[in-house]
Amino acid sequence: MDIFKGQSIAENVSSSKGFFHLTKSAIVTFILLFAYTVYKSLRLTCIRFYLIPPTMFRDTIKKGVNSSTGKISTKEIGIKKSSFRRRLLLATNSPLSYSTLPLNTNDDTDNSQSKYFNLKVIPNDRKNKESKDSFLMNIKPINVDDANRKRIFGFFHPHAYANGGGERVLWEAVMGTLTENDKNICVIYTFAVDNKMSVGSLLKNVNKSFGINFDNNLNKRICIIHLNDKLKWMLDPKSWKFATLIGQAIGSCWIMFTAWNQLVPDVWIDTQGWPFLYFWIWACLDLPIVSYVHYPLVSSDMLMTVKGIKWIYWWIMSKLYQFNEMFVNITLCNSTWTKENLLKIWNSLDQSALNVKILYPPCTLPRQDNIESVNDLPIDKVITLRDPIMVYLAQFRPEKRHGLLLNHFAKYVKSTNVKPYKLVLIGSTRTQQDSLYVDTLKKRVNELNLNNYVSFELNAPTALVEEYLNRAEIGLNCMWKEHFGISVVEYELHGMLPICHASAGPLADIVVPYDVKLNKVKDTTNIVTVSNEEKSGFFFKDESDPDFKSTAIVQTYPQLHEVLLQVTALSPDEKKRIRTNALLVAREKFGNDTFCKEWQHVLREIWSVETSRRELRGKVEALY
Structure with missing residues (x-):
């Protein structure tokens, strides 16, 4: 029997298309429902696995409490170590003692031993x-709205032992977290230096490098989770x-999962920059995420400078970067440039839904013993008569463009009509x-015959750096598109006159005009249009800048040697006014107190x- 008898070919085709359309819609719907079911099951499973201990967990811990050694049976803990450690941290008055690193270093210390x-x-x-x-009593779960509920903030910073600007942000954030509420516990996930x-x-x-001192009442609420040092290579770019x-x-991602096996926090804070974790943190555990971005993993500038396969590779990474950002609750950027570049990369996301803010990093040098901090000194004690010295404080890497500085400094030495300044590279x-x-x-x-004018200070101790910053008159920064420029802030805080490349952080955030009439930082980033009374420094451009030809305002800025000649020729009163403005800008925008408050x-x-x-979780899941 022909079921299509009496139907035209057009009707048959139309029916087939309709059937195909319905089938396709059904398949898509099925896939979406299946994916949603898997996601909900995965999240519930992970929350129960990592956060909720076995039913008889109190009996297991009680055995440890009543034993002479305090040891808790590894056999009874099984694979639920993270959930047990959470109960211990939330019950104790000293989370520090539950760290997976030894508390102190002795001759026989070996932090890789399993006993820790x-x-x-x-x-x-x-x-x-x-x-x-x-x-x-305290190991029991507690209601969400209970005022006594403790909070575990997890800082994922695998190189927390380092001494860079990122680590300064980490430890100032830890200090701010501990002082914000005495219920706050800070967990730092880190490798060990040795x-x-x-x-x-x-x-x-931390105290030696950054002047941050956690007293006994604060440090006992710090818990260090030691990441497996055998996995360090996974984060080393040289390994790939x-x-x-x-x-x-x-x-x-692998390191994150090993960290979860030790302890899962209530809030995940990424202060080093590992964005590809965010989806998994959201999907598996539904933890709120705070991300502090020192520089974009992928920037629009980067995409402009590559072609072919490299461009495809970076474009894919930018889309993955964008995808993971959807799961971050608060994104903090260290500068205007960083924020603008992130928003360019994430341009296809709903900008109104993104919670992206600028939080300038704390920039003051650590307080030295028996030396009063420049932050505590009156202005007239900071803006003192200085030696004719220029300082460039920067790591010795090609992107810092020391060679550019030397070439222009040589031109300055040949052209000046007075005794040249000395240049110190630190x-x-x-x-x-x-x-x-x-x-x-x-x-x-x-080669430039500058031996009498240029000196190097390699790996200088903090005290020597402080001495130069208090003696020198001019501070230099030559990097193109420095994301922030913490050394420039240090110049300003020490009463120096900054000269910087006209781009990114120094231009948009740091060397900005100061409104002497209103006694506040002026709301503008275009230093060129600012009166001499409001200037806080000087800028330059150079033909070697990657965007030199495409920059519309390039003609507005002189070259570096021209700026050096201009600044060194200023009268003492003119220099004093600009240096004072720079100091006032830095104190208002970049002090440690400002960072802590924000x-x-x-x-x-x-x-x-x-x-x-x-509160949206199940009854049991909400308690734990």
Whole structure:
């Protein structure tokens, strides 16, 4: 029997198309429903696995409390170590003692030993009946709206032991978190610099490098989770000869999962820049995420400078970057340039839905023993008569463009009508490649006959850097599109006159005009249109700039040697006025107090998100 008898060909085709359309819609609907079911199941499974301990967990912990060693049975913990450690941290008055690093460094310290990762109840939590009862009472779950609920903020910063600007942001953020609320606990996920590193040596280095001192009441609410040092190579760009970002992305995800096995926090804070984790954090655990961005992983400038396969590769990475950003609750940028470039990369996202803010990093040098901080001095004690010295404070790397500075400094020396200033290059050499770079610079100094005018200070101690910043009159920054420019802020805070390349952070955020009538930073970034009374520094452009020909305002800025001649010819009163403006700008915008205040505002905002999300979970999941 012909079921299509009496129908035209057109009718048959139309029916087929309709059937195909319905089938396609059904398939898409099925796939979406299946994906949603998998996602909900994955999240529920992960939350229960990582956050909720076994039913008899109190009995297991009680055995440890009543034992002479405090050890908790590894067999009874099984694969639920993260959930057990959460209960211990939330119950104790000293989360520090539950770190997976040794508390102090001794001759026989080896932080890779498994004993530091095993769980046990510390002596203070089991020293007498009162402490035991209190501890066992506090390991119980607590209602979401209970005012006594403690908060675990997890800082993912695998190189927390380093001494760079990113680490300064980390530890100032930790300090701000601890002082914001005495219920706050800070967990830092980090590798160790070597197998001797302990909690004590780490915090001692923080104090030495950044002048941040956690007293006993604060440091006991810090917990260090030691990441497996055997996985360090996964984040090292040298380990990936091809597709470096993809390799690091996979590596960072693997390291994150190992971190979860030790402890899962309530809020995830990324202060180093590992954005490919964000989707998994959201999908698996539904944790609120704060991301502090020091520089974009992929920028629009980067896409403009590559072609062919490289462009395709970077474009794909930019889309993955964009995708992961959708799951961040608060994105903090260190400068206007960083924020603008992130928004360019994320241009296809709903801009109104993105919570992107600028939070300038803390920029003051650490307080030295018996030396009063420049932040505490009256203005007239900072703006003092200076030696005829120019300082360039920067790591010795090609992108800092020391060679450009030397070439223009030589032109300045030949052209000036007075005794030339001295130039001091201060910076660190981290690798052999950096040392070779310094050798080429010294060779160039010799070729330009500048040996009497240029000196190098390699890996200078903080006290010597401080001495130069208090003596020198001019501070230089030659990098093209410096994302922020923390050294420029240090110049300003020390009463120096800054000369910078006209781009990115220095132009948009740091060397901005000061309104002397209103006594506040002026709301503009175009220094060229500012009166001499409001200037806080000078800018230059150079023909070697990658965007030199495409910059519309390039003719507005002189070359570096011309600026050097102009600035050194200023009268003492003119220099004093500009230096004072620069100091006032820095104190208003970049002090540690400013960072701490803004950071604590972010904490309150993200904790509100955490509370709202927790309330939407199941009854049991919300408690844990």
